[in-house]
Amino acid sequence: xxxxxxxxxxKFLRRVSRDNPRARLVVGGCLAERSPEEVRRAAPQARIAxxxxxxxxxxxxAAFAGAAAGRARALLKVQDGCDGxxxxxxxxxxxxxxxxxxxxxAEARVRAFAAAGVPEIVLCGIRLGRYRHGQTGLCGLxxxxxxxxxxxxxxxxxxxxxxxxxxxxxxxxxxxxxxCPHLHLPLQSGSEAVLRRMRRPYSAAAFARxxxxxxxxxxxxxxxxxxxxxxxxxxxxxxxxxxxxxxSLGLRGLHVFRYSAxxxxxxxxxxxQVPDVRARERLGAWLELDASLRRQHARAASGQERxxxxxxxxxxxxxxxxxxxxxxxxxxxxxWRVKVAAAEGDRPRDxxxxxxxx
Numbered sequence: 001x002x003x004x005x006x007x008x009x010x011k012f013l014r015r016v017s018r019d020n021p022r023a024r025l026v027v028g029g030c031l032a033e034r035s036p037e038e039v040r041r042a043a044p045q046a047r048i049a050x051x052x053x054x055x056x057x058x059x060x061x062a063a064f065a066g067a068a069a070g071r072a073r074a075l076l077k078v079q080d081g082c083d084g085x086x087x088x089x090x091x092x093x094x095x096x097x098x099x100x101x102x103x104x105x106a107e108a109r110v111r112a113f114a115a116a117g118v119p120e121i122v123l124c125g126i127r128l129g130r131y132r133h134g135q136t137g138l139c140g141l142x143x144x145x146x147x148x149x150x151x152x153x154x155x156x157x158x159x160x161x162x163x164x165x166x167x168x169x170x171x172x173x174x175x176x177x178x179x180c181p182h183l184h185l186p187l188q189s190g191s192e193a194v195l196r197r198m199r200r201p202y203s204a205a206a207f208a209r210x211x212x213x214x215x216x217x218x219x220x221x222x223x224x225x226x227x228x229x230x231x232x233x234x235x236x237x238x239x240x241x242x243x244x245x246x247x248s249l250g251l252r253g254l255h256v257f258r259y260s261a262x263x264x265x266x267x268x269x270x271x272x273q274v275p276d277v278r279a280r281e282r283l284g285a286w287l288e289l290d291a292s293l294r295r296q297h298a299r300a301a302s303g304q305e306r307x308x309x310x311x312x313x314x315x316x317x318x319x320x321x322x323x324x325x326x327x328x329x330x331x332x333x334x335x336w337r338v339k340v341a342a343a344e345g346d347r348p349r350d351x352x353x354x355x356x357x358x
Contacts, residue, residue: 006031010042017043072309072318072333073155074118078106078141079125087199087267088228088259091126100125100133103141107148114150119335120180120309120318122155129163139167146171146178151335153307153320155180158226161187161202161210169217177307181218182322184255185211186226190245191238194231197270204245211249222252222297222321229286230259230279233272239282243289252297252322254290258283297323301340308338 009031016025025046027039036048081098082091113121123142125131131138145154156179164183172179185207189195192204215221227246229239246254258279261268274282301323308317314330317338325338 006035010038013039013042013046017045021045071118072311073120073122074113075122075124076106076109076113077101077124079128079131082126082130084127084201085199087197087270088231088262088265090262090265093264095126098127098130098132100131102133103136103144106141107144110145110148110152110154111150114148114152117333119152119333120155121152122157124157127160127163128157129159138163139171142168142171142179146175153178153180153309153335155182156184158184158186161185161207164210164214166213166217169214172221173218177320180320180322181220182222182224182320183214184224184226187246187249188226188228189231189234189238190242191234194234194238194242197233198228198231198267208245208249215250220321222323223250224253224255224322225249225251227254227256227286228259229256229283230274232259232261232267232270232274234274234282239285243285246289251293253294254286256283256286256290297321298340303340305337305339308336310334310336 013025013027016023023045025043027043027046027048032039032048039046039048078101079099081095082089083096083098084092086092110121123145129138131141133141136144142154164185172181172183187207188198188200190204195202195204211223215223225246227242234242259267259274261273301319301321306319306321306323306325308319308325310317310327310331310333314332315327317325317327317331317336319325319338319340323340325340327338
């Protein structure tokens, strides 16, 4: 979580506390664990939860499956904690212990979501690729969940590139679309020097080799990534190097953050803090690249069929390869086969036409 996100979260808590003083308010996550006093100042009646939200509210986990009925997507957290050493990240200070949901519990929750008619279930974790419970790793868990019957598909949230290996690629390619051909692999920078300063566990060259292998092994795979703009010490040349590297990877889109110093992290005291004006300029360049990549993604799908999950509005949907499409008519919940029409000008979206449920 960035410093800006902390501010937004606290602002939201103040508003909820003011407008709904009798609401049962439970706050979890890194902000609550790292700065509980700030949370309590924002929302004095809030309960700080270091455990499952359902448990904190006194509800069985199945209650959330029932509440998800009619929704397009459900999030299922199967892993927590990170013991990494990235220079900009505060998570290892608040959640250094890795833990994973038992496979039988994950399966039970997936079955409950499927019974509630949820068409897409997103598996989440701080270090999702480090999922391990006994002898079961992430691929073992996925193999088990793919055996659950029902009209739903699975999607993975964020994975470190070193955790997206050949076995995972084989599962995606052989799942018949039940495991979405979409991976989000955080890059953060395409400059070798910046990656070293960030203390990331890979080089740009290693990232490129893995991305190339995944794209070769999984037909139609959509790769997305995270980028931090304006990391301390980043020069103009390193910024350009990073942009050029990202353009070379075959990515479909970016999730871009402007670097903000987090108290207690090594990067907060690094020399060469990038001035805010310069960091915003670099953020703008990344956002332009993101828009370009998403337009290319949309145009590449033109004339092809996809399987899409309509969002709450019913007029937009998300395809298996994480393309957002506008629909020619309102669709209800479920998995719909759509045909993608031509992209609309410079907008990073396409139109699509719902044909029938597969």
